[in-house]
Amino acid sequence: MDFSGLSDNDRGRMNAYIEQKQMKDFLRLYANLVDRCFENCVNDFTSKALSSKEDTCLTRCVDKFIKHSERVGLRFGEQNALLQQQQQQQQQAMGGAPPQ
Amino acid sequence: MDFSGLSDNDRGRMNAYIEQKQMKDFLRLYANLVDRCFENCVNDFTSKALSSKEDTCLTRCVDKFIKHSERVGLRFGEQNALLQQQQQQQQQAMGGAPPQ
Amino acid sequence: MDFSGLSDNDRGRMNAYIEQKQMKDFLRLYANLVDRCFENCVNDFTSKALSSKEDTCLTRCVDKFIKHSERVGLRFGEQNALLQQQQQQQQQAMGGAPPQ
Amino acid sequence: MNFGGYQQQQQMQSGLNMSMAEQELEMVTTLFNNIVDSCHRKCIPPKYHDNELNKGESVCIDRCVAKYFEVNMKVGQKLTAQANQGQAMM
Amino acid sequence: MNFGGYQQQQQMQSGLNMSMAEQELEMVTTLFNNIVDSCHRKCIPPKYHDNELNKGESVCIDRCVAKYFEVNMKVGQKLTAQANQGQAMM
Amino acid sequence: MNFGGYQQQQQMQSGLNMSMAEQELEMVTTLFNNIVDSCHRKCIPPKYHDNELNKGESVCIDRCVAKYFEVNMKVGQKLTAQANQGQAMM
Numbered sequence: 165m166d167f168s169g170l171s172d173n174d175r176g177r178m179n180a181y182i183e184q185k186q187m188k189d190f191l192r193l194y195a196n197l198v199d200r201c202f203e204n205c206v207n208d209f210t211s212k213a214l215s216s217k218e219d220t221c222l223t224r225c226v227d228k229f230i231k232h233s234e235r236v237g238l239r240f241g242e243q244n245a246l247l248q249q250q251q252q253q254q255q256q257a258m259g260g261a262p263p264q
Numbered sequence: 265m266d267f268s269g270l271s272d273n274d275r276g277r278m279n280a281y282i283e284q285k286q287m288k289d290f291l292r293l294y295a296n297l298v299d300r301c302f303e304n305c306v307n308d309f310t311s312k313a314l315s316s317k318e319d320t321c322l323t324r325c326v327d328k329f330i331k332h333s334e335r336v337g338l339r340f341g342e343q344n345a346l347l348q349q350q351q352q353q354q355q356q357a358m359g360g361a362p363p364q
Numbered sequence: 365m366d367f368s369g370l371s372d373n374d375r376g377r378m379n380a381y382i383e384q385k386q387m388k389d390f391l392r393l394y395a396n397l398v399d400r401c402f403e404n405c406v407n408d409f410t411s412k413a414l415s416s417k418e419d420t421c422l423t424r425c426v427d428k429f430i431k432h433s434e435r436v437g438l439r440f441g442e443q444n445a446l447l448q449q450q451q452q453q454q455q456q457a458m459g460g461a462p463p464q
Numbered sequence: 465m466n467f468g469g470y471q472q473q474q475q476m477q478s479g480l481n482m483s484m485a486e487q488e489l490e491m492v493t494t495l496f497n498n499i500v501d502s503c504h505r506k507c508i509p510p511k512y513h514d515n516e517l518n519k520g521e522s523v524c525i526d527r528c529v530a531k532y533f534e535v536n537m538k539v540g541q542k543l544t545a546q547a548n549q550g551q552a553m554m
Numbered sequence: 555m556n557f558g559g560y561q562q563q564q565q566m567q568s569g570l571n572m573s574m575a576e577q578e579l580e581m582v583t584t585l586f587n588n589i590v591d592s593c594h595r596k597c598i599p600p601k602y603h604d605n606e607l608n609k610g611e612s613v614c615i616d617r618c619v620a621k622y623f624e625v626n627m628k629v630g631q632k633l634t635a636q637a638n639q640g641q642a643m644m
Numbered sequence: 645m646n647f648g649g650y651q652q653q654q655q656m657q658s659g660l661n662m663s664m665a666e667q668e669l670e671m672v673t674t675l676f677n678n679i680v681d682s683c684h685r686k687c688i689p690p691k692y693h694d695n696e697l698n699k700g701e702s703v704c705i706d707r708c709v710a711k712y713f714e715v716n717m718k719v720g721q722k723l724t725a726q727a728n729q730g731q732a733m734m
Contacts (some may be wrong), residue, residue, distance in 0.1 A: 198716050222718060291496075
């Protein structure tokens with residue numbers, strides 16, 4: 165993202181905002197991952213402790229989800245770069261100067 | 265909604281709040297619509313580009329959802345008006361003055 | 365939760381925050397409960413009014429959900445206490461002083 | 465300082481009113497969004513044959529909104545009754 | 555007071571820029587999270603046989619992300635077209 | 645100005661503490677809400693025959709909460725281990 169339109173002061177606040185957002189996003193991801201893997205792996209309530217089968221399922225669920233997220237992240241970055249490139253070309257084709 | 269209990273200053277802030285909220289609601293609706301129509305219409309991952317069948321489905325999904333939202337909006341307004349009318353009658357029947 | 369690290373001023377703001385959060389959580393629970401019980405109990409749209417069968421289902425849905433939440437709340441408290449106890453023992457075993 | 469105290473009190477009062485108005489707006493928006501979602505699930509089959517609402521879907525939406533309002537009111541009454549009986553809820 | 559007015563204006567302008575930058579960040583994050591969820595549902599079967607992504611899953615993810623971006627753009631264009639036709643939406 | 649700087653520093657410190665306490669409260673609330681939802685799905689069949697929790701449902705809830713806590717802890721440990729290995733995650 166391009167924050168060149170922001171003043172120094174704003175950029176500082178923006179960085180603080182981003183830092184707080186990253187923490188929030190991480191906690192959201194964590195809660196989400198717990199919920200998803202619990203949903204998929206735990207279905208036996210005849211006991212109070214996790215079975216070894218459930219435990220194996222959990223490990224795979226977490227590992228796969230992390231790898232999935234990383235791969236989505238890579239492709240997301242590429243697609244996003246492509247999109248911004250297209251938008252710039254469109255603006256130039258229309259003869260308009262890019263926004264300051 | 266009745267904002268007559270607010271000061272001029274508050275009403276100004278309330279309007280700014282509402283404006284920001286509308287933007288947020290619109291972005292939420294947009295993301296929601298993309299997610300819903302992707303979920304319903306895109307199920308073939310043997311190719312990287314949308315098929316014409318998927319594209320037709322998307323157009324219908326978006327159009328129908330917008331018409332659906334508009335109809336819900338109309339009925340929602342009617343039901344809400346009805347509800348407020350009933351609450352006023354109830355307050356008057358209980359002999360109470362309406363809250364200032 | 366332990367708020368002893370907070371100043372008096374912060375504790376006041378924290379209490380205000382908690383109060384607002386409780387209101388928000390209650391409204392969230394309310395909306396959630398309506399949505400869940402509507403989803404499970406209302407499936408007949410040949411009429412505009414709730415049938416007596418739907419009404420009975422709603423009452424049970426609400427009652428059961430409240431009892432469910434209360435039971436989860438009890439167990440949650442126990443598990444949380446257990447967890448904090450384990451964390452304290454771990455810290456002591458590692459010879460570290462508890463964080464001030 | 466007296467004047468400052470008065471100002472602060474007014475601001476707190478004002479903050480309270482704001483937060484109540486915001487909360488009411490939030491509640492109405494949530495209700496609307498939930499009805500849109502729920503009635504879409506109940507009334508619009510995910511096989512899209514055209515881009516218009518047909519007669520059956522339209523009537524279903526009207527009844528769905530009315531029923532959702534009724535459920536919303538009934539659940540509210542039940543929660544109020546429970547709260548008055550002093551049963552705590554988290 | 556002029557100076558105060560100028561400062562306030564600058565603050566409002568600054569607040570506006572901040573809120574736009576925050577909104578853009580919010581949009582990108584929401585898009586990313588929705589793609590993660592949606593493509594996980596579409597590409598990763600809930601029976602976990604190992605802890606690696608296999609070839610089929612990997613290819614599926616790549617195409618899923620590309621398609622989601624395409625859908626995101628198309629829906630945006632449709633909404634813009636609708637808005638320009640003056641059809642109101644809540 | 646020194647005094648102003650000190651005050652500002654205190655406020656920032658205070659803001660940090662607040663935000664940590666708020667974040668902790670947020671985490672616990674999210675965990676509780678997710679357990680309520682998840683264990684309702686796992687333990688309470690959507691056919692409501694009466695308005696009490698029966699024996700089977702009650703026992704299921706107790707075990708479900710215990711298991712959810714265990715899963716929460718294990719996933720936390722795995723994420724920490726991953727983070728320590730320096731594997732980045734978005």
